Amino acid sequence: MGFKEWIIPQDKIFFNLIEEQSKLVLAGAKLFNEIVNDYKNLNEKVEKMNSIEHQSDEVVAEIMQKLHRSFITPIDHEDISKLCTTYDDVLDHIKSVANWIYIFKLKGPDGYIKTFAKLILKQIKEVNSAIARITKLKEEEIGKIFNRVHELEEQADDLRNESFAELFKDKDYRKIIIMKEIYEFLEDITDLVDDVCLVVQDIVIKNS
Numbered sequence: 544m545g546f547k548e549w550i551i552p553q554d555k556i557f558f559n560l561i562e563e564q565s566k567l568v569l570a571g572a573k574l575f576n577e578i579v580n581d582y583k584n585l586n587e588k589v590e591k592m593n594s595i596e597h598q599s600d601e602v603v604a605e606i607m608q609k610l611h612r613s614f615i616t617p618i619d620h621e622d623i624s625k626l627c628t629t630y631d632d633v634l635d636h637i638k639s640v641a642n643w644i645y646i647f648k649l650k651g652p653d654g655y656i657k658t659f660a661k662l663i664l665k666q667i668k669e670v671n672s673a674i675a676r677i678t679k680l681k682e683e684e685i686g687k688i689f690n691r692v693h694e695l696e697e698q699a700d701d702l703r704n705e706s707f708a709e710l711f712k713d714k715d716y717r718k719i720i721i722m723k724e725i726y727e728f729l730e731d732i733t734d735l736v737d738d739v740c741l742v743v744q745d746i747v748i749k750n751s
Contacts, residue, residue, distance in 0.1 A: 659729035699733035
């Protein structure tokens with residue numbers, strides 16, 4: 544029995560909230576790309592990022608509250624919880640890097656950071672599209688989406704290695720410490736998005 548046969552109207556609230564969270568993560572990824580490509584008005588952009596992350600926290604809190612109060616849910620409790628908390632980690636990490644760029648007063652957009660930001664945005668666009676159609680996706684479709692997301696994650700792995708090799712040519716140890724942390728965090732984000740997509744894939748396969 545598929546989604547269409549057993550989903551009941553009141554349960555759609557979970558899908559609506561999950562989709563709302565996904566849109567906020569996408570908004571955060573788009574804003575992060577704006578930040579790393581143009582440091583002008585950085586303070587305002589970082590404040591906006593913090594606001595987006597706060598909105599997402601509120602949505603996650605609502606999901607968890609409804610989850611604890613509901614005996615029957617459209618998909619497994621554990622899957623809903625894992626999906627929203629892992630995606631929340633994605634936005635938390637994006638916000639953290641945006642704040643570090645501001646706090647550490649990086650002089651200008653870094654080529655590696657900009658490339659990481661593009662990879663992350665591409666991943667999140669794929670996942671957002673999948674979540675928006677989660678009740679209609681077929682196994683083959685979500686499989687292709689996951690493969691694209693995972694390929695982007697592998698590109699991020701290579702980028703991290705390349706960025707480290709270049710970074711350690713520098714003699715500025717303060718810069719090395721700061722940038723290494725940022726590069727690692729950005730690569731971690733691509734891992735987390737990969738995990739989110741895997742959860743979506745599991746949900747589709749279980750309920751198709």
